[in-house]
Amino acid sequence: MRISEYIGIPEVSSRSIKVWQRNRDVFLKDIKLNFLPPFLEPILYLLALGFGLGKFVESIDGVPYARFIAPALIAVSVMYASFFECSYGSYVRMYYQKTFDAIVATPLTIEDVIAGEMLWGATRSMINATVMIPVIGLFGLIDLKYSLMIIPFAFLGGLLFAAIGMCFTAITPNIMSINYPVLLFITPMFLFSGTFFPLSALPVAIQYFAVALLPLTHIVNVIRSLSYGILSSSILFDVTWVLLVSGILIVLSINLMRKRLVI
Amino acid sequence: MAVDNISFNIDEGEMFGFLGPNGAGKTTTMRMIQCISPVTEGKLEVMGMDVNTHQREIKSFMGVVPQENNLDMDFTVYENLLVYSRYFDIPKEKAEKRIEELLDFVHLQEKRNVMTESLSGGMKRRLVLARALVNRPEILILDEPTVGLDPQARHLIWDKLRGLKKQGVTIVLTSHYLDEVEKLCDRLVVMDNGKILVEGSPTGVIEEYIGSDIIEAEHNSELMACLEKKEVNYEVIGDLVHIYPDNSMELSEYLLMECSLSKISARPATLEDVFLKLTGRRLRE
Numbered sequence: 100m101r102i103s104e105y106i107g108i109p110e111v112s113s114r115s116i117k118v119w120q121r122n123r124d125v126f127l128k129d130i131k132l133n134f135l136p137p138f139l140e141p142i143l144y145l146l147a148l149g150f151g152l153g154k155f156v157e158s159i160d161g162v163p164y165a166r167f168i169a170p171a172l173i174a175v176s177v178m179y180a181s182f183f184e185c186s187y188g189s190y191v192r193m194y195y196q197k198t199f200d201a202i203v204a205t206p207l208t209i210e211d212v213i214a215g216e217m218l219w220g221a222t223r224s225m226i227n228a229t230v231m232i233p234v235i236g237l238f239g240l241i242d243l244k245y246s247l248m249i250i251p252f253a254f255l256g257g258l259l260f261a262a263i264g265m266c267f268t269a270i271t272p273n274i275m276s277i278n279y280p281v282l283l284f285i286t287p288m289f290l291f292s293g294t295f296f297p298l299s300a301l302p303v304a305i306q307y308f309a310v311a312l313l314p315l316t317h318i319v320n321v322i323r324s325l326s327y328g329i330l331s332s333s334i335l336f337d338v339t340w341v342l343l344v345s346g347i348l349i350v351l352s353i354n355l356m357r358k359r360l361v362i
Numbered sequence: 363m364a365v366d367n368i369s370f371n372i373d374e375g376e377m378f379g380f381l382g383p384n385g386a387g388k389t390t391t392m393r394m395i396q397c398i399s400p401v402t403e404g405k406l407e408v409m410g411m412d413v414n415t416h417q418r419e420i421k422s423f424m425g426v427v428p429q430e431n432n433l434d435m436d437f438t439v440y441e442n443l444l445v446y447s448r449y450f451d452i453p454k455e456k457a458e459k460r461i462e463e464l465l466d467f468v469h470l471q472e473k474r475n476v477m478t479e480s481l482s483g484g485m486k487r488r489l490v491l492a493r494a495l496v497n498r499p500e501i502l503i504l505d506e507p508t509v510g511l512d513p514q515a516r517h518l519i520w521d522k523l524r525g526l527k528k529q530g531v532t533i534v535l536t537s538h539y540l541d542e543v544e545k546l547c548d549r550l551v552v553m554d555n556g557k558i559l560v561e562g563s564p565t566g567v568i569e570e571y572i573g574s575d576i577i578e579a580e581h582n583s584e585l586m587a588c589l590e591k592k593e594v595n596y597e598v599i600g601d602l603v604h605i606y607p608d609n610s611m612e613l614s615e616y617l618l619m620e621c622s623l624s625k626i627s628a629r630p631a632t633l634e635d636v637f638l639k640l641t642g643r644r645l646r647e
Contacts, residue, residue: 112418114449117449120445120448124437124441124445128436196434198432200432201428202449204428205422205446205450206418206419206449206451208417208418361398361399362399
């Protein structure tokens with residue numbers, strides 16, 4: 100096992116878009132069902148947490164509680180959409196449906212397939228954000244000034260979680276074992292990335308940990324800032340972090356998948 | 363290492379068979395031809411192109427019927443073909459026309475809007491064949507094309523393969539049904555333990571390793587004594603003796619008359635006899 104097998108830049112071609120198209124076509128077949136969660140979830144969370152729990156919470160840094168968690172709901176949805184698409188979703192297509200095997204018998208390579216899967220995962224994150232912004236907007240909880248910038252950022256954040264999901268897909272021995280990263284990584288992030296209370300409420304060491312190793316922290320920071328209508332310089336750091344880690348993990352996930360599938 | 367030092371040559375327009383017990387290296391060889399498994403040593407060229415460096419080009423000329431029906435179960439019959447044609451960059455209009463032809467070809471017009479899960483085994487196999495033809499391949503690779511099919515469905519697939527061969531398509535297949543290979547293939551190789559044991563035409567291989575006929579008789583001491591006297595080749599298989607005569611008429615008559623045996627039968631030798639002779643009767647995993 101040479102390290103270069105994991106970090107070498109894989110040869111991905113524009114044909115990966117065909118895999119994206121395939122997944123889009125499947126998505127469109129069930130469009131009503133697929134649009135329901137991003138539409139309904141923010142409403143439920145905002146009613147329960149924002150307006151219910153929020154009554155008992157003082158404003159956070161001068162911001163009403165509902166307004167504080169609204170952008171976090173988008174960030175969480177970005178994480179869930181692409182992570183689940185590229186973990187359980189990709190695993191089912193790879194292992195149970197043999198979709199990848201069928202595709203690599205055509206001029207597409209396994210690298211194209213994995214890249215296409217991740218592009219699609221990121222697209223789902225973007226779709227979710229796009230649906231949620233107007234819903235949250237209707238509650239008056241988002242400043243519309245920079246809100247559209249959330250959409251391309253949701254794609255970038257989606258790519259990050261797609262790559263994380265795909266790395267686990269590449270190494271998981273079976274579909275049940277994907278529960279481990281969900282339980283040990285995704286769920287803690289959902290709770291401890293400055294989503295429902297500010298990071299500053301945590302011990303300093305854990306704050307550093309969150310900034311260094313919990314990707315959702317950066318997604319929440321950026322989307323929250325944009326939803327407040329503020330373009331602060333601090334989000335440059337977050338965007339750079341996301342870009343850098345996405346790049347590394349995309350390369351790693353494709354190489355890991357090639358190792359798993361090319362025999 | 364799944365295959366070791368194998369060498370073969372498939373001519374344009376012929377039907378070529380890879381035979382061998384499970385684990386012989388057939389599927390690996392097929393996967394290397396398909397540019398899926400890398401060739402780690404030696405050289406493999408398809409249409410004059412190296413499989414390790416020209417995989418996209420080679421695959422664009424190739425159709426594959428895999429062992430397992432990996433149809434896209436998220437789509438209908440028609441959508442399966444349409445989505446697949448997109449992987450080959452076939453323009454939509456051209457693909458739609460092609461798909462109509464293919465649905466006729468494999469008799470699946472009535473099932474065009476059915477999800478693939480609800481197709482029967484034979485229909486799935488036909489759809490996989492149609493899918494493999496969507497890019498008008500010059501080489502068609504089939505890994506056990508008729509496994510699990512009823513005789514009607516098998517004959518239909520054979521018929522289609524003969525038709526494709528007539529159109530000039532080069533066909534490479536593996537199969538455990540040796541009658542299938544005997545009927546269809548121009549040439550074949552028998553593999554075992556990652557090596558090629560023989561190569562030739564079905565009749566040539568049978569002639570070389572068995573002869574034209576086999577006499578089957580019940581195993582008993584009288585027969586054995588008779589055979590020893592006559593000095594012919596034979597093989598004991600449980601309660602049965604396979605005798606490989608030079609002249610089966612003469613020998614059967616002799617056995618019937620001189621040895622007063624009742625239960626003997628002569629039949630033409632088949633590829634299965636060659637296969638078992640070469641690879642043994644030991645069960646494989």
